[in-house]
Amino acid sequence: MSSNPACQTFLPMLSPFVDGELLPAQRVEVERHIAVCHDCTGRVADFRAESGLVRLGMEMLADEADFSQFAQGVMARITPYKLPLLDRWKLSLSEIFAHQRAALAYALAGAACALLVAVPWLMRDREPVGYASPQMAVESVNAERGARISPVVKRAKDGNTIIWLVDTPVPAEDAGTPGARGEELPQGLGEEMDEELEMERPMGNGEKALDPQRPTGGEL
Amino acid sequence: MKFCYGLMLTGLLLSASSAARAEEAPVEVLSQVVLASNQGDALEPPSLGAMKAQFAEAGFVFSSYRRLSFQKLSLAQGREVGMDLPNGRRVGLRLQGLKGGTASVQLEIPGAVSTVVKLGREGSVFQHTGPHEGGQLFLVLSAPKNGKLP
Numbered sequence: 001m002s003s004n005p006a007c008q009t010f011l012p013m014l015s016p017f018v019d020g021e022l023l024p025a026q027r028v029e030v031e032r033h034i035a036v037c038h039d040c041t042g043r044v045a046d047f048r049a050e051s052g053l054v055r056l057g058m059e060m061l062a063d064e065a066d067f068s069q070f071a072q073g074v075m076a077r078i079t080p081y082k083l084p085l086l087d088r089w090k091l092s093l094s095e096i097f098a099h100q101r102a103a104l105a106y107a108l109a110g111a112a113c114a115l116l117v118a119v120p121w122l123m124r125d126r127e128p129v130g131y132a133s134p135q136m137a138v139e140s141v142n143a144e145r146g147a148r149i150s151p152v153v154k155r156a157k158d159g160n161t162i163i164w165l166v167d168t169p170v171p172a173e174d175a176g177t178p179g180a181r182g183e184e185l186p187q188g189l190g191e192e193m194d195e196e197l198e199m200e201r202p203m204g205n206g207e208k209a210l211d212p213q214r215p216t217g218g219e220l
Numbered sequence: 221m222k223f224c225y226g227l228m229l230t231g232l233l234l235s236a237s238s239a240a241r242a243e244e245a246p247v248e249v250l251s252q253v254v255l256a257s258n259q260g261d262a263l264e265p266p267s268l269g270a271m272k273a274q275f276a277e278a279g280f281v282f283s284s285y286r287r288l289s290f291q292k293l294s295l296a297q298g299r300e301v302g303m304d305l306p307n308g309r310r311v312g313l314r315l316q317g318l319k320g321g322t323a324s325v326q327l328e329i330p331g332a333v334s335t336v337v338k339l340g341r342e343g344s345v346f347q348h349t350g351p352h353e354g355g356q357l358f359l360v361l362s363a364p365k366n367g368k369l370p
Contacts, residue, residue: 128248129245129318130321130339131321131323131339131340131363132320132321132322133321133322134341135341135343136339136340136345136363138338139336141334141335142334142335147331151333151335156277157277159340159342160343160344162274162278162280163346163347163348164280164348165333
């Protein structure tokens, strides 16, 4: 124990003084006392040495522990608070509009360009392959060699075309041959139709009319 | 802007490749076999009323039209698609080529006639194929319209 009665007042304040826990006024008083008291100066030095030793010991203990997975372990134990879907959307949108306006503008421009290209492309694909022409058209009709028929083409409106196969007259020498006349005109189609069909008979390349005995058809 | 140019270029390349594919893609055509006769006044299905009107306008008067078969044919170049008709005849269909997006199809009835048709979105070709059961048989070629019957 100290023989100096003032030391009894300052003794409880020495440890807080070393730890920096005193008020400025108290600190000034302790410093004045230490300056004149040899015993308290030694006590303060002891406190400082003890504090240093404790800190060194704690650091050695900390060095031995493995903290590499500490942060992950702590985060794994924390259950994240999940916002409702609507709130998450609002939050995401607000963040996008606040911080990523340029990226958003680029994305919209890109999407518009993609639509400009994709829509005509998809529309074009709806048209079946091979149907670029607006209407059907018969390009040529040719009777096969030896066939006793004459193709008659009647073009109707809206791209419709009727191709009728008319039997040609059988030559006199073949008249008695069974099967020489392969087809018959339908009943109800009389002479009137025959006359009309005759006018519609296809013309060959440069030909004036088809040979009724040997119809061969031709380019229309 | 570079991003937009890139997208547009990609689109153009896609269009070009699809056009190239279209040249190789099969051409589809709807074919119907219709029996026209003067026995009864049936119209089966009623959509054949349009065919009846067309025929009447052209001077071919039949009172009954019955569809015997209907199918969508897929034609590819160098491959003939054959169809057996109810009257015993056989019809061969062959894709001759595609020019400017328009397909030319050859329709051949062996021993009778060979017809070349340029396909179009509207209209039909009514090819007479001979008599059958007291009437006349027709092969009708039309454009496929979303799979619906013409």
